[in-house]
Amino acid sequence: MATLRETAERFGPLTDAEADWLALLTADWQIIADLAFADLVMWREVPDGFVAVAQCRPSTGPTVHQDDVVGTMAGPTRVAHLRRALDEGTIVASREPRWDETYAVREDALPVVMNGRAIAVLTREVSQVVSRSSSRLELNYKGASDDLLRMITQGEFPVHTSVTGPKRGAPRVGDGVLRLDSVGHVTYASPNALSCFHRLGVHGPLMNKSLPRVTSELVTDRGLIDETLAMVVMGRAAWRTDLEVNGACLSLRAIPVSVDGSRAGAVLLCRDVSELRRRERELITKDATIREIHHRVKNNLQTVAALLRLQSRRVEAPEAKEALAEAMRRVSTIALVHETLSGTLDELVNFDDLAGRSMRMAADVASPGVQVKIVREGDFGLIPAQFASSLALVITELVTNAVEHGFVGREHGTITVTARRNDTDLDVVIADDGVGLSAKPTGLGSQIVTTLVENELGGSLTWKRVAGGSEVDVHVQVKDR
Incomplete structure (x- = not known):
């Protein structure tokens, strides 16, 4: 859909100030149309006459124009009327109604003035199909519209400080x-x-x-x-x-x-707007409650992680220590997601920041003796909150697996995480320069990853041995289902 400036400039150039003034006027002229019970049409002068560049229909009465008139030229009998308003700088009422098809239309023309100079012409067009005396309400509405239209001819309307645009609860x-x-x-x-x-x-x-x-x-x-x-x-x-x-x-x-x-x-x-404000307060209360729940869940998960850490210090068996450390890491990852959710009211999570923190934590915990460099390419973007925990766990497990099994006997290594995103799908490639896969992993971590990807995220994953290391390709759907 073309903007007012784009439409107007098809028939001649506009300065930035003129474009802003006309845009500000059309953002607020629905009020004038409703007060006047009339259609408003904005015209610009061109070598062949006048062309309509914007129009507004009233919501308080019938419209004059059943079809869109933007882009059409004024008829030959109307050009003199429009040019007179432009030259005289005042409201010019038509002496006789003009006939459109089967009904009469009374038209007033006035200049749109900015800084003492007319830059367009505005017409107020009212159907004369019904002839009756105006009520007190109609007389006062039309009187108010006359005041505002006169201000347009003096360059005093629109007002730059005026509150325009779609705002919830804005009066009409x-x-x-x-x-x-x-x-x-x-x-x-x-x-x-x-x-x-x-x-x-x-x-x-x-x-x-x-x-x-x-x-x-x-x-x-x-x-x-x-x-x-x-x-x-x-x-x-x-x-x-x-x-x-x-x-x-x-x-x-x-x-x-x-x-x-x-x-x-x-x-x-x-x-x-009593009912609207009441509902807004209810939403604010619900949002605060949801954030508080996420905060408490995060605190509880951190408590569980701390208990697992204490328990791991009291066991001697290496396998038990390792199992407790893995459980602690998984719980901490989920806690990290809830910490992120507790700080926002949105249903979407900026996953790039969350992924960076969870991957660094996974690399540090998995193998403290190995210096791992994590390289990120591409953006994850915004992920629906219901998928954030599962996706964070998948990436954490895959990074942990690469650190633990890819860099055995080495002091350093590099893991490259590449994200490719569109509206519905996300492809993540996690590659390392380690020793490479000898076979598809079958441990608990790989089982968790497979279950989450296939059942929770509606995707698939592929394990590969590549030259200079290993690679895992993950394809998941990140749109509400």
């Missing part, structure tokens, strides 16, 4: 609208906005009341007040904040309205 026009004067008094409150404030404990109408005073009377715990709340409810800052009182939570967004650079009031959007 349909959620509730208030209009404020220059001192924060309510000049209009939509029925949905009244319902939102009634949930907070506000009784009676809001008309002609000071919104800053109303909200200050609601908040009893001053220590929990967002510092931006006062600026938002007065309409002084183009920002967004939450107001939480009596178990209810409102998301508030202010859009200051100015005339010739002087503040004249504001449009305030509000939305009841």
